[in-house]
Amino acid sequence: MAKMTGGRYIAEVLNGYGVTHAFLVPVIARRAMVEMGELGITRVITHGEKAAAYMADGYARASDRVGVCMAQSVGAANLAAGLQDAYLGLSPVVAITGHRPPMQMYRNAYQEIDHVQPFSAVTKYSAMVDTVEQLPHLLRQAFREATSGATAPVHLDLQGANGDDITNAEADLELIIEENFLSRPAFRPEPEPQRVREAAQVLAGARRPVIVAGGGVTSSGAQREIVELAEMLSIPVATSLNAKGAIPEDHPLSVGVPGSYSRWPANRVVSEADMVIFVGSHTGTQVTLDWTIPAIGIPVIQIDIDPSELGRNYPTTVALQGDAKATVRRLIEASEPTQDRADWTARAKQLTQDWHGEVDPLYNSDAVPIRPERLCGELTKALPQDAILMADTGHAGIWTGSMVDLKYPGQSYLRAAGSLGWGLPAALGAKCGAPDRPVICWTGDGGFWYHIGELETAARYNINAVILVNDNGALNQNKRGDDRAYQGHSGDPAELYGFMGLDLAKIAESMGCFGIRVDRPGDIQSAIEQALASGKPAVVDVKTDVEVSSPPPWNP
Template identity: 45%
Template sequence: MGWRGGSGGGRQRQARASHGRPEGLPAPPPGGRLTAHEETGRNDAMSLKGWEWLARSIARSGQSHVFFIDAVLRPTLMALEEQGVQPVLAHSEKGAAYMADGYARVSGRPGIVAAQSVGAANLAAALQDAWLGRVPMLALTGRKPPHAQHRNAYQEVAHAPLFAPVTKAGMAVEAASDLPRLFRQGWAAATAAPPRPVHLDLNGLMAEIVEQGDTGAEAADLSAWTAPRHRPVADAGDVARLARRLLEEPRIAIVAGDGAALSGCGAELLELATRLQAPVATSLGARGLVPTRHRLHVGVVGSYSAPPANKVVHGAGLVLMVGSDGGDQVTHAWRVPAPGTPIVQIDADPLELDRCPAEISVCGDPRATLEALLEVLGTPERNSAFLDEAAALVAAWRQEMAPRLASDETPIDPARLCAEISAALPEDGILVADTGYSGIWTGTLIEFNGTGQQYLRAAGSLGWAFPAALGAKCAAGARKVVCYSGDGALYYHLTELETAKRRGIAVTLVVNNNQGFGQGWPNLVRAAGNRPEVAGTLLRFGAHTDFCALAAGFGLRGIRVERPEQIGPALREAMASDETVVVEVMTGIDHRAPEPWTPEG
């Protein structure tokens, strides 16, 4: 399913935030637009100011929201709001960046986030998840002018080294005349495979030097540049060689990764798997790419996995990796597939090819290349024995989990919560999940239809999910967005409840409240000599926090769920609301999520 299917349409009419304007900066024209005469004159002279050019270009390029922390780009932000683009003020640079991240994953366009020079270091740290998750973003920062550099300028450190590890490109924008060229270049880089953040460092503490200068250019329209911007088909000879190799092996497992999700190749992947009689496993980021209840699907593989997927991939005679890296999470610390198992690859990112020794590595967009592969492959006769084995493993595991999915226990078993979310999520709904245990619960037990539904997960930053869900909703229009967060993760960005209320952004925020960090709980209890009271000083929170009361303090509703039969009605009530609703589900810290199967030795 990838990131397609979202749109910037159906924008919510949100209350306008008030903005101040620093002295000496030009105000936008009334209404944010010029008269026809002024428009003609400016186009002829091509003398748009930086703030005018940037606001018009962002609006023309289809963005419905930008995310920021004051004080930066104030004239631009005021002009954006007048043109129908909503500037969303967050409560931290990380919150703003995670919102832009979620927005980008749904819209396919770069999420735009801005921060003042003082906040640049915080913003750089916030781009880690977008970098790891292959998300297109444009991070705009102010920078003190050259005369203030290397002179112990107040609260400023060099920006370029901070952003280098988490961006594809970093560009210093010295003057307004540089802005059109570098903004266009940054947008192009952000959306090309693999999509990732780009940093534009704008001259001026609040970018005012770039904003006030003349650009000498007309506003740009980059709306057609979405990720993945290019879909190159692999070399025909490589595709033919890959087809021959696949036909030689009766026990093929397919591993589809985040690159496959970005490409949106679910239909082509299922068709290939059907013709090869090959089970399909996915990375956590590609959960939902194909219907999770489909007979061909064996689940998420790797460290955040239920047992069947690892067993199936480990038992394959050949593994086809489609848009999947070979990192430790998807391979369960490089133990799955079995060492020595032949691997063949399709990936749009040449740097991902041959990280694991591959017999055949094919460079091309997964969807376009699978279409070409299907033409060459034809409809071969295949033995279904390996697929039958895989399907039997999945069926047995589902039968084993069925009692937990229907559990009436209190505190509530999170497995039951997952089952209720599966039942309540609309056909085009979006689920946004945090990392850690939230990723394992949702990645193994929540079901997706493989078509209209979408699954977004944190690539590693705890606390990412709630602000990312707000950003996803900004891009999703009328589609419902459900956020799955643990209480530990929610504490990171709880203040963004105020942002949700102020800007009228409606998500269903599900809090799996077990009053602690559950993932590492049993290991720490054992390390403490089976003394929970000792382990609790490190991983348990106070039992007094009432998230519903906190929601009420921000002017939002909260629904406390203490019995399993209350979950479904609470979810449906929350999703029917036109504003954010907190659904606080009281679960037990001793409930264990599915654990991955690990080969002996």
């Protein structure tokens, strides 16, 4: 053990676990900030705590390493609010905050509220650090918790409003870096062999099975295993948004994203299946269209690393508790190849082809203002083979999830798990976590405005992500409902969803970024290519048609 300050210890641990960036709003842990700088860790100072949490989330998802965000006591609740997406997206994030010392608590100390309740809702582990001697145990445990099992955010609350009671204190502290927890997954547990054999036997008897791949496939790195299993057993594959791209979307067995942010052939195939294999999926409302696709009662094989998820929403015929990659590999080994499902795979392929026939005219539309479908088609063509595509929530998730095709194994898709405005800051975090890969974020102007100030952050740190704005001058997803609500009433429904229609490219340029405005569909691909080549953070402001909304999902 060596005598050191708490600040030095935190910096050494972060460095030891491969953390390259920490995202924060000052002032928090000043001594640690100095020490982190000396070790080469970039301290990214953001314009809001939620943005810091979103950046840490994007960093973690893009790199599969722990993302770090920090805030002082008064900003802790804001940081907790930003962790909602990381929690829902099962992202390994360590959040560090400060809290007032015990003698100041419960006495109306300035700017202090309880931190337990806000963080208990959005973390799997939260601990108060009241002495510097606790750091070796609690900080190491934070990394263990964040990267193991079903990964999720964790929280450490350091004594002192700015955490300085801990970071300034000295003690003999043992520096231990556990290599298993440098990245996720920390471990790859496997199910019992007998259960795997049972699953293989049940699956062999199905005539129309479908695989529904969830986010656990992505976090486990099980994409190749999913494709191998599907090809070996002639099974169509649908992917949740969190697993989009797990199978190349031009693969004959790929049917797209099912559920509410979906293309209709995926919903049709899952609805017509006689067995569903859920792999790493929470089987929640979005991927199942409120548990109607598939219908409750269908035979189900479910694979999940978290045993509490097995059978949560769909009673299982066979439940396999284990890491997705390891478990699918065992299922492959226990199964015999079959080509006896030619009629079923042909049906799935035909449905997908029918859908393409419907949307191809929209993909190629020359309409002005630009149709979002055309923007999806041009983005598909412009997307580099190793790109990370980020998507905000709402229409951004629907358009990209249903109509942008990821055709190359090197492409990744990361989406907001719930919060509008996540896209821009999360894309900056993703670029920090994967600096050698192109990062393109699709957001609407509604989402873009949430954290537009982070363009200055991007320029200040030269974080060269590309922000593609589907700019229809409105909260377009609200338009249809607001227009209906106003029927028979006076007033203008646009007051509830319309914006001023500013030139977002010029705003980006004023902050030191590259900006380009696109008014004609034929210019989209060139604009994206210019943005990628600009050597700067970039905004591509695409003026789209406010009258075009995403189609409703197909339901039985």
